[in-house]
Amino acid sequence: MASPLQPIDDYARTLAPETRAAVIKSAAFTSGQRIEVLRRDYEDPDALRKLARKIKQHTIDRLDHYLEQAESRLKAAGAQVHFATDGPSACRQVLKILQEHGVTRLVKSKSMATEEIHLNPFLEKHGIESIETDLGEFIVQIDDDHPSHIVRPIIHKNRRQVAESLERHGLGAYDDDPKTITRRARVHLREKYMQSGAGITGGNFVSAESGRMVLVTNEGNARFSMAPNKVHIAVIGIEKLVPRDRDLAVFLSLLARSATAQQITVYTQFINGPRSANQPSGPEHMHVVFLDNGRSQVLGGECREILRCIRCGACQNVCPVYRQASGHAYRAVYGGPIGAVLSPLIGDSISFSNYGDLPRASSLCGACREVCPVDIPIPDLLLKLRHGAKKAKLPSPGSPPMGPFADLATSPKLWRTSMTASRAMNYLPLQFAPVKPLRDWLDQRTLPKWRGGEFRRWLKQRPSPVEDQKKHA
Amino acid sequence: MAAPEHRPSSREVLFMMTCLCDAFYADVAKAAVQVLEHAGCQVSVPPDQTCCGQPPFNGGDFEVSRKVARHTAAVFAGERPIIVPSGSCAAMHFHGNALQFEAQPDREGVDSLGKRTWEIFDFLVHGLGLMSWPGVLPPRRIAIHHSCHTRGTHTGGAIRTLLGSIEGVELIEFGQDEQCCGFGGTFSVSFPHISAGMGTLKLDHILDAKPDLLVSGDMSCLMHLNGLATKQGREIPHRHAVEILAESLDRA
Ligand code: SF4
Numbered sequence: 033m034a035s036p037l038q039p040i041d042d043y044a045r046t047l048a049p050e051t052r053a054a055v056i057k058s059a060a061f062t063s064g065q066r067i068e069v070l071r072r073d074y075e076d077p078d079a080l081r082k083l084a085r086k087i088k089q090h091t092i093d094r095l096d097h098y099l100e101q102a103e104s105r106l107k108a109a110g111a112q113v114h115f116a117t118d119g120p121s122a123c124r125q126v127l128k129i130l131q132e133h134g135v136t137r138l139v140k141s142k143s144m145a146t147e148e149i150h151l152n153p154f155l156e157k158h159g160i161e162s163i164e165t166d167l168g169e170f171i172v173q174i175d176d177d178h179p180s181h182i183v184r185p186i187i188h189k190n191r192r193q194v195a196e197s198l199e200r201h202g203l204g205a206y207d208d209d210p211k212t213i214t215r216r217a218r219v220h221l222r223e224k225y226m227q228s229g230a231g232i233t234g235g236n237f238v239s240a241e242s243g244r245m246v247l248v249t250n251e252g253n254a255r256f257s258m259a260p261n262k263v264h265i266a267v268i269g270i271e272k273l274v275p276r277d278r279d280l281a282v283f284l285s286l287l288a289r290s291a292t293a294q295q296i297t298v299y300t301q302f303i304n305g306p307r308s309a310n311q312p313s314g315p316e317h318m319h320v321v322f323l324d325n326g327r328s329q330v331l332g333g334e335c336r337e338i339l340r341c342i343r344c345g346a347c348q349n350v351c352p353v354y355r356q357a358s359g360h361a362y363r364a365v366y367g368g369p370i371g372a373v374l375s376p377l378i379g380d381s382i383s384f385s386n387y388g389d390l391p392r393a394s395s396l397c398g399a400c401r402e403v404c405p406v407d408i409p410i411p412d413l414l415l416k417l418r419h420g421a422k423k424a425k426l427p428s429p430g431s432p433p434m435g436p437f438a439d440l441a442t443s444p445k446l447w448r449t450s451m452t453a454s455r456a457m458n459y460l461p462l463q464f465a466p467v468k469p470l471r472d473w474l475d476q477r478t479l480p481k482w483r484g485g486e487f488r489r490w491l492k493q494r495p496s497p498v499e500d501q502k503k504h505a
Numbered sequence: 506m507a508a509p510e511h512r513p514s515s516r517e518v519l520f521m522m523t524c525l526c527d528a529f530y531a532d533v534a535k536a537a538v539q540v541l542e543h544a545g546c547q548v549s550v551p552p553d554q555t556c557c558g559q560p561p562f563n564g565g566d567f568e569v570s571r572k573v574a575r576h577t578a579a580v581f582a583g584e585r586p587i588i589v590p591s592g593s594c595a596a597m598h599f600h601g602n603a604l605q606f607e608a609q610p611d612r613e614g615v616d617s618l619g620k621r622t623w624e625i626f627d628f629l630v631h632g633l634g635l636m637s638w639p640g641v642l643p644p645r646r647i648a649i650h651h652s653c654h655t656r657g658t659h660t661g662g663a664i665r666t667l668l669g670s671i672e673g674v675e676l677i678e679f680g681q682d683e684q685c686c687g688f689g690g691t692f693s694v695s696f697p698h699i700s701a702g703m704g705t706l707k708l709d710h711i712l713d714a715k716p717d718l719l720v721s722g723d724m725s726c727l728m729h730l731n732g733l734a735t736k737q738g739r740e741i742p743h744r745h746a747v748e749i750l751a752e753s754l755d756r757a
Binding site for chain 2: 412444
């Protein structure tokens, strides 16, 4: 029976070579810079990572406490706090806030949480213009595309494609000079900032102690999204809390270095509620929407450690599977190892089967764990997800069944005979693989010559044979 | 996945040949025994050994892989150090088993496996304290591929220490050396195209450095890389690192 390829493998198979080359180049470059910067700046980068892990784990272990604390501090600072259990409810709450303030046009800065809940299409459906202001996200939006990387949304596009996008969107005749591209987008976006009635952002961290929220960007677009507007809405995953202001030092140090190999992002904003009486500008209304969308369930499960994630994308850059397949192959908002763990777990109940190939699409090489600034044991979590899928009896097309192999591996006599008779070939998992992947495997690789049992024979006929276990027992 | 800190390092050792050497790479297992004996070890090879259980484990089929692990734990029971010519199987013992037996009532037996298992180079250098290896080899540029399951262990350093000490050996570097060879066992069967892409990229980087020989502490990676290279009409002379030690002894 021919079995089709796994979705992510099929995507990788048909990926344009130049896209793959671009993805590899950028990912390898950033990975290299990341480690260089960390080693240059810290005697023991690993110690910092362990500290960050501890703080984040502590936070998610007491998440309800810190959420309550953050809520009360935010309210005390004059912000309004909302909780959304899932994507649709978050979208509705945002819409309600906008309608209450009579907003029909708004600007947005880059936020994975709003990608996760598909906020833009929802707002559009309700007649609200929502413009992405991060340059990459802006291109994604005008192309009706999806971001392919947590930190670099259009890494799958080259500058010629970007120039074509701008041209299609009526922003001037084709010109692929990066400076021109940036200038044109800037002119276009500046106008949008001035016409908008609200700014929507994500949030990188929220300190529970003070309710202070931190936003990092390299383009300053989050500031612009807020400055001219009366209303600021921040959509933030509930796991983005840290206990104290001083913890931010640890995470800001790690986030920029891990994400873009910068010591610090160009703009780091600390937002402490809406504009106060003595501030000359800034939004008068601040709304924080804390998004659950499956996170509390993750918190109660085997993969809770994934909630330590600070969305730096370092695991994605270093991941050899991502480098071959590109971010879109992961089909959901998050690509790379973080996506392989998160996508099956968050959102609605069908995610687990929809993204069933992702946890299996890893050689478990562990490069992700090595770079993760909060030391998430991603390969272990992938294994737990695979185990969970097995227990739930979810089909895993493309994976050979292992029962026969295990029977053989627990029957030493049969094992030895099979080895010698090279009959073990018949038990090799390969033989049970569905036809299409197996054919593709053998199309691209040879197997070494079978020499089963040879070592055992050599042991027996050595002049001073190696002692047998039994003599010792 | 760091290896456990305090493992027994007596010279009476149990040797685990690995299923790959049992089936394909007899020379590697022979070389390992010769090397251990040269280092003064008394080597026992339990005949009932089969496999560490990684194939079903990696598939998430813990029910099945626990059976294999229990069998292996029984075969290697006792106090003696267990020496494996594979960082991957060693990591299965001290890391994989801990994960799949997390909540199992009988985890003690497999815990004992983990607490006694050494990847062979780790054992030679950090168990027995060898800092160099005797012998001379004809001049050779050797590239080392560190298998992924030795990340965070002392194996990589140990291979460099011993191979680097042999006269005639020049260790050379290649690009993106932290990247995986693309094998990953059944991963390569379920995702043949991604896996082949990874392996091909790895081959490109290694061959760019023009080594005379590629060595590794894990045959699985070498098997995959060679399997790809052969189909692509490229040649990649390759051997397990322990074979280099044995060859050097032959010429000593
Ligand atoms: S899992 Fe770790 S490395 Fe990956 S994005 Fe999250 S914090 Fe960064």
